[in-house]
Amino acid sequence: MHLEVAAMSPRRILKFLPLSKSLIASACLAAPVAAYSAPTPTGTDQLIVKFDEAFVIGSSEANRLSEATGKSLRFVRQTAGGRLLFQLNENQSYKAMRGLSRAIERLAGVSYAEPDIHMATLGLPNDPLLPNYQWHYYGPDSSSAEPGGLNAVQAWEALDSSYTKTVVAILDTGSTNHSDLSINTIAGYDMISDPTNANDGDGRDSDPSDPGDNLDPNDPYGSSWHGTHVAGTVGADTNNGNGVAGVGFDRVQLMHVRVLGVGGGSYSDITDAIYWASQNGAKVINMSLGGASSCSPNSALQAAINSAVANGVSVVVSAGNSDTDTAGFTPASCSNVMNVAAVNRNGGKASYSNYGSLVDFAAPGGDGSNSIGTYVVSTHNKGTTSPGEETYSGMAGTSMAAPHVAGLVALISSENSSLTPAEIEQLIKDNARPFPATCDGCGAGIADAHLAMQAASGGTITDPEPTLQAPDAPSLLTTSVQSDGSVILTWFDVADEQKYELQVSQKARGKRWGSYGDVNMNIAADSTTLTDVPGNGTFKYRIRAANSAGSSAWTESGEVRVESNSDDGDGGSGKTKCNPKKGC
Template identity: 45%
Template sequence: MVGMSEGQELPVLSQAAGVTVTYVRPMSGDAHVLKLPTAVSPKEAAVMAAEMAKLDGVAYAEPDLIKTIDGRAQRLLYTPELTPNDTQFNEQWHYMYTPGTSEGLNLVNAWNLYTGSNSTIVAVLDTGILNHTDLAGKTVAGYDFIDDPFVGNDGDGRDSNPADPGDWILANECGGSHPADDSSWHGTHVAGTIAAATNNNLGVAGVNWNARILPVRVLGKCGGYTSDIVDGIRWSAGLAVTGVPANANPAKVLNLSLGGPGSCSTTEQNAVNAAVAAGSVVVVAAGNSNANASGFTPANCNNVITVAATNRTGSRAFYSNFGSTVEVSAPGGETTVAANGVLSTLDTGATTPNNSNTYAFYQGTSMAAPHVAGLASLIVGLRPAYTPAQVLSLLQSTARPFPGGSTCNTSNCGAGIVDAYQALTQLSVVFDQDIYLPVVLRPAPRPPATSAAFTYCQSWF
């Protein structure tokens, strides 16, 4: 609220605030209401008001904050919990938060604040993607970066078709001694967690109801080459890659549920740095070796958000990598009991896809990372100008402390379990995205005033 002299004009106030303010209405007490062009946090509003208060002829300026019933913790103007009608949503414990039983992402409350924007693009650098009824209309044109036909398993090299043909392997086919394995449909599972069609009376929900997936195929039979992954990182962020058409839909968030042992190579670090400089948040799985994540790449690269996995009760999942390299944790599940895994979109084809449009419980830091990527996409949807560093800071500062008795702590599992409701609440979202600053005149020994109130091979994890 700002008290100002009669002659004070909006352009002067706008200049002080650093944004264009518009007149809304007069209010009681010789005050007027002005509106900011976009939502800002109370702290940001206070800074703007303080700058206005410095103007000659302004008595004071204060943010026009919304008050709530005591104990309602900034629920603001929202309705009770927004629970989607997806038929298997009740099995997605990893989205819920019931202390001691479901240490999930706390999304039901968060969705009352914001459900996402279809202008937000999230790149999934993985095995590609399948046609699935719960992902229909949720993708933009991607790319297949696998150069080696054997790894690609689709009869060709790089092309504009990121569909997943299957990554099944025969015994010992990848060198050394290993058993045969069915196709994972890993990229489809990851994509569903981030942005499955939600509130559509079908299957599962996605963290971001409205974001779209940019499928970037970098993994196939036996994993994927670092060279392909690096090109995928750059292209996903909208950067040029020789011999590849420009990406018409650069992603604000990149999810890499992949990795392998070793140090972060110069090639990888340069690609990550370039993507971050272009404004993309890079989220990486910590790895599933129950080892220090500092020995795995790209989890140990600088400027990435490395994610460890927790189980249903908020302890470190038995397989999850750990250590000071980890920034935050998120639900990755443990399928020793199937229902304690992470439920998402899949296919039942053992080798090639059979278009079964099914769902399955998986476990892994691969499942934890897309929870964080999905939440990051909600944040950048609300704050498109946020830098990757600001997104990480918000995720860490609003992360939920690990519950009592957890095997996780801030030394081995990052700042805490990411909490969607706390993160979005910190942004002080209002449904219509408007925020007002009251600018009110207080009589002072000044001229008579009226006032204005303005309110190497790497594999998936």
């Protein structure tokens, strides 16, 4: 990962790059290999439909659904939960029935539709590349022990049919047509504003298709198809007898938001994409991208992330691939993100992975050796400068680690939708496994899907450290004038203050008040009294509490009349001029 500053017209623009292109496996898996012998799903002829209204006439709805979909549907019965069961004339594949369910969901008055699937004892998902190539989904205690894996297979074994789907926005290079992704993909957006960078002939539009990010036909790597690979890890169609599995196990919906094109992507486009995704249904945002720059608390990117998290959206980012402190990279150094480092198959730090105090936890990223068995295998494309046939390939990088966590966050959200982003992050940290090999600066441990899902579905959740808020205003600022002309001020203490700030204003002739000036702007947090010597005149004071998150409103005192009998050095007139900032 690196930062490019490229000339575009007369201006210069910050460019972000995907975090794994240089680590693409040389061998692609053009066809499924070592197919697993689990039974192929037989499909179903029944659909379960939930309507908006509590009482509907089943036979009438059967006729309406039949006319709308072109399929002959018969009303069977109402389920115990109040949903209606309908039957087709013949058996359909699960893939076809899921497509029909989505079509029915778009009809007025329909809340949800799903196939009436046949259940059996859960075994290994029948995606043929899973057993021999997707080591990164196993864990140390699974049948295929993998010390560096996510332990997702054990988590899947405990899944039930009670869940809500979670939308994961993939801010990346866009989407390509792939049979292992299409069923879980929903509408997205192309946020690239520069047509040259976009490589699709126009600027922003509603088509997030990836036309390719490499125009050099002689480049042996060709286009990265980075977004396609990342999406497969998050939410490839699972247990469908095809290709690979995805961490989300069909509990996720993939929303591609295209931000990376030829040469990377711009900071402004990525910032806009975060707002767009969080305002259009995403509950998780994955950003496997970065640039060499520290994230400022006042930056536009940080503001976008803060807005997303405030809306209940979890933001997952890659730590970076420069084998250095992640504090020097954006968005990895931003606050309110889940910063993910990469481990290899042995559970130690991948040689390329960034590290440091800002890393939250690690996940499988592969180690980039020449063996396909050390890479993260996912969906991909055979095209070079433009899209070709779908395929599967191995890649390595923190780009591959982040979507493991994004998929896990989606699983947790599907199990317990009431959890906030901060609670989900703390849950993953609390249930992360210790590193079995050296991984200094890699956070709380290796994210463990099985342990995290156990906690999400009924275990205890450790409350995260509360976010510091600006303190409340101090109350009852009172004054007491002493005989020597000093003023004792008292107030009630407030919580979360780090200091108090005091100002004073003096009434001038004509009963006009002067501007407030500072008396003491760093009063100790545990103080509740202070003595000031303002000189002769009529004054009023105000005080506020402050901490690193901000300041409270000002609390004002009443008017204070000070008449000192001490010699003021003006010839005994008893009059003096006082500076409201410095006193007399």
